[in-house]
Each structure stands twice: as structure tokens, then as C-alpha cells.
Amino acid sequence: MDYVQPPSNPNDWTDEEWLEWLKATDGVPFDDLEESISEVVTRIVQSTPGFVIGQAMLGMAQAIYGRQEDEIVIVVEGNGDLADDDAFAVRLDFEHPERSSVEFKRG
Numbered sequence: 820m821d822y823v824q825p826p827s828n829p830n831d832w833t834d835e836e837w838l839e840w841l842k843a844t845d846g847v848p849f850d851d852l853e854e855s856i857s858e859v860v861t862r863i864v865q866s867t868p869g870f871v872i873g874q875a876m877l878g879m880a881q882a883i884y885g886r887q888e889d890e891i892v893i894v895v896e897g898n899g900d901l902a903d904d905d906a907f908a909v910r911l912d913f914e915h916p917e918r919s920s921v922e923f924k925r926g
Contacts, residue, residue, distance in 0.1 A: 824854075829866045
């Protein structure tokens with residue numbers, strides 16, 4: 820069965836064009852389509868309706884579970900040992916994780 824590939828931007832087609840495409844592909848197994856599942860999901864997520872639905876889901880999660888606030892453990896002035904081209908330095912202490920640090924250059 821021959822069918823037209825949908826556009827990369829879902830907003831390029833009208834509702835009627837989408838309905839025609841859906842009717843034409845009703846009998847086509849998904850394996851025969853040229854797009855992979857990840858490409859389809861990426862296209863949907865990057866579309867305007869996908870973005871709106873995603874934001875609505877995040878809003879519902881905040882309404883149900885409350886706003887999740889980031890926890891800042893400790894903020895102190897650094898010693899300034901950063902190299903000129905480094906924007907930040909990460910120092911991890913695996914034996915004592917509470918001594919790990921991230922130092923940012925003031926900009």
C-alpha cells in the first residue's frame with residue numbers, strides 16, 4: 820500500500836489532511852512505516868499540542884504532590900583556584916560525599 824509520509828512539522832498539515840493520512844494508514848503494520856517509534860515520539864513531543872499536554876501533566880503533578888523545591892545544602896565563597904578557561908570545577912570526595920563541591924567562576 821502506498822501512502823504519503825507526514826511532514827516533520829505536524830502543524831504543516833490541516834486536520835483534513837491528517838484524517839486522510841490516518842485512514843490511508845489504518846491497515847499498515849507499524850513495522851512497515853519508515854519512521855521509528857522514537858522519531859514519532861520526538862515529533863509529537865516537539866509539536867505545540869505535545870508541549871501543551873506535557874506542561875499540563877507537570878501542572879497536575881504539582882497540584883497533586885506539591886511543588887518540589889531544589890535543596891541547596893551549603894553555599895560558601897570559593898578559593899578562586901579555577902583556570903582562566905574553566906567556568907566551573909567539580910571536586911568529588913567518594914569517601915566523604917558531604918565534602919564534595921562545585922565551584923563556579925563569577926562572571
